[in-house]
Amino acid sequence: MSQLPQSIGKWLGLMLLASASAWAKPPATAVFCAKYPTAPACVGTLPACTYCHVAAPQRNVFGAAIEAWVAPGAPRPLSDGDFSMALPGALGSVESLDSDGDNVSNLVEIQRGTLPGDPNSFPTDIPCAGGSNPQFKVCQYDLRYVYRKVLLDFCGFSPTYGMMRTFQALATDDLKRTYLDGELDRCLGTDFWRGKNGVLWKLAHPKIRPVGSLKSGEDQGQIPLADYYDDYALFAYSHTDDHDVRSVLTADFFAQRSGTNPTVYTAVPSLPTQVVDQPHRAGNMTTSWTLAYFVMFTALPRNAASQMYRAYLGLDIAKQEGIYSVANEPRDYDAKGVQAPACAACHATLDPLSYPYRNYNGLTGPTNQFGRYVPNRLETFFANQGPTLAMTPESGVIFNQPVSSLTQWGQVAANSDAFLRATVTDYWKLLLGHPPQPEENAEFVALWQALKTTHNYRVRPMLHQLIRTEAYGAP
Ligand SMILES: [Ca+2]
Ligand SMILES: [Ca+2]
Structure with a gap:
């Protein structure tokens, strides 16, 4: 609790500096914490101004997204009262957005204690968090990784150094994808895949x-x-x-x-x-x-x-x-x-x-x-x-x-959906090592639906689609 007076003092100081602003409103943090009482930014402390601001009154991307929803059209500056009334609704309106583009929604960032206005701040345990930040390749589909995995899963061995070099030498991602499709088909013909006890x-x-x-x-x-x-x-x-x-x-x-x-x-x-x-x-x-x-x-x-x-x-x-x-x-x-x-x-x-x-x-x-x-x-x-x-x-x-x-x-x-789901679930568990997880559900549903509509109940093209999913191809 010793943190509390200090952080409030710091916050008040910043607010005073920003007192000319029509936006960096003193009630903002209180209203925010009334709406999200369990947000880590509100537990034993109050959100720093940087939660919404670059330096008050200049807003960061999250602050800017909220501003657009605070009593739109009303003349600025708003009174503290009008502002406090409008803020909860505005916060609600931007919850599902990902204002900073790190692939994690504002609401999840609020709940998880990362900054919804900073793309370098995101929960580390969420697949694809971090977006295209080059530091974080964890969630990107990786063709090299897929090549290795396809050979291992469908042919039963890892590519040699020479094979890996041949693959890497392919000039474009499209050529690599075509090559992968060819390798998948080749492996589907092996006894490792289809033979007795395969x-x-x-x-x-x-x-x-x-x-x-x-x-x-x-x-x-x-x-x-x-x-x-x-x-x-x-x-x-x-x-x-x-x-x-x-x-x-x-x-x-x-x-x-x-x-x-x-x-x-x-x-x-x-x-x-x-x-x-x-x-x-x-x-x-x-x-x-x-x-x-x-x-x-x-x-x-x-x-x-x-x-x-x-x-x-x-x-x-x-x-x-x-x-x-x-x-x-x-x-x-x-x-x-x-x-x-x-x-x-x-x-x-x-x-x-x-x-x-x-x-x-x-x-x-x-x-x-x-x-x-x-x-x-x-x-x-x-x-x-x-x-x-x-x-x-x-x-x-x-x-x-x-x-x-x-x-x-x-x-x-x-002809039932249950059969499609069960058929694809078998492969999902085999190739990913677990049943479809909540964050994989969209790709899983697309896959079993496509088994019927696009692939006309043929497993081979479904597997070609499966190896292109994020779930399969992101290390
Ligand atoms: Ca975000
Ligand atoms: Ca963030």
């Missing part, structure tokens, strides 16, 4: 949830149930070569992997490892592995539905995400007690999501029925499981939209 496969792990001991085919386990490499193949197919990324939930075909360097994924009408008939296929939602592992022995495959909802749409019902309660649900056809208050809230969404799975068989009945679409599956294999089970409809509801089949479920899901 980056794309790792993106797919939490969706497919492989279990080595249950794997059939290549790399077979002790209890071979299904070959989930087919699921990886369709995922990688959907995310490469300008294929429609929605195929992962909508394909009525399969993808076959062949070769190495490059690894090639080809659409095929059938595979010996897959047994759902074509009209009932919905990409990775209906593979042998999904049905074996997520449907398994259950009558009503809630686990399969909630896994697809979480894995491909980013919505975890257990965390109260993606709740779209359907009226008069859950009906509890399988008598699991889901109408209990603690369960009903989630199951009013989850159960109608699960009904379209009713005829997709996991590991029930004879082995030649495993992983198949079996009409009347509940009636055939679960006849002794309660009187109402057979009443379970095949039609369901996703995002408040009624669907008559799982293939329709996949269509609605794949």
Whole structure:
């Protein structure tokens, strides 16, 4: 508190010097601090005149911005009373401006205790603060940094000194950007990115949830149930070569992997490892592995539905995400007690999501029925499981939209914003190491919207846009 009288004295002195001014008003600091009582400039002190002035009465850029809003048109000089009345509104009017051009708004600078009229004063923990000040390159998109990062992220190695020199020798930023696009495309063709156990496969792990001991085919386990490499193949197919990324939930075909360097994924009408008939296929939602592992022995495959909802749409019902309660649900056809208050809230969404799975068989009945679409599956294999089970409809509801089949479920899901967001979020987390932060939100939203509108559901051009974002390219 010992600071207070001293600073007031200093301030009064300056004010006296400026007494001829119509602007450097003694009430200014008091009014300012009444409006922003928690501003660091007001806590235990009062703002220095330099907050608004170069040297009173000459205003700095912040002071000048305010002045334009103080009783505009009224004859000068204003009385102290008129001035005090008009100042709070004027301050409010310039809060969202960045008067000194350091990329931090006046209000944030006031709240954070930096000077809104001085471009060399700004919070150091805000991305892009400092603007084009050459001392602070932290927030500038840096082509050299991006080149290094693209090679590391998409090709799996850092550029050599020679490569770096070749890149630096490119005469213009435009040439460098074109070069980067070429390098990105080259890396997207490597096995590091798209091959077996490559980056794309790792993106797919939490969706497919492989279990080595249950794997059939290549790399077979002790209890071979299904070959989930087919699921990886369709995922990688959907995310490469300008294929429609929605195929992962909508394909009525399969993808076959062949070769190495490059690894090639080809659409095929059938595979010996897959047994759902074509009209009932919905990409990775209906593979042998999904049905074996997520449907398994259950009558009503809630686990399969909630896994697809979480894995491909980013919505975890257990965390109260993606709740779209359907009226008069859950009906509890399988008598699991889901109408209990603690369960009903989630199951009013989850159960109608699960009904379209009713005829997709996991590991029930004879082995030649495993992983198949079996009409009347509940009636055939679960006849002794309660009187109402057979009443379970095949039609369901996703995002408040009624669907008559799982293939329709996949269509609605794949066309949703949730799918776009989840798809881009996967890449964002992979390439930036964290989910989109608040200050990155504008670029993130632009990206997932562009995946649909500009890029027509193709991942490759979306990635080209991603590496041009500030979030990706600023060290
Ligand atoms: Ca500023
Ligand atoms: Ca500033």
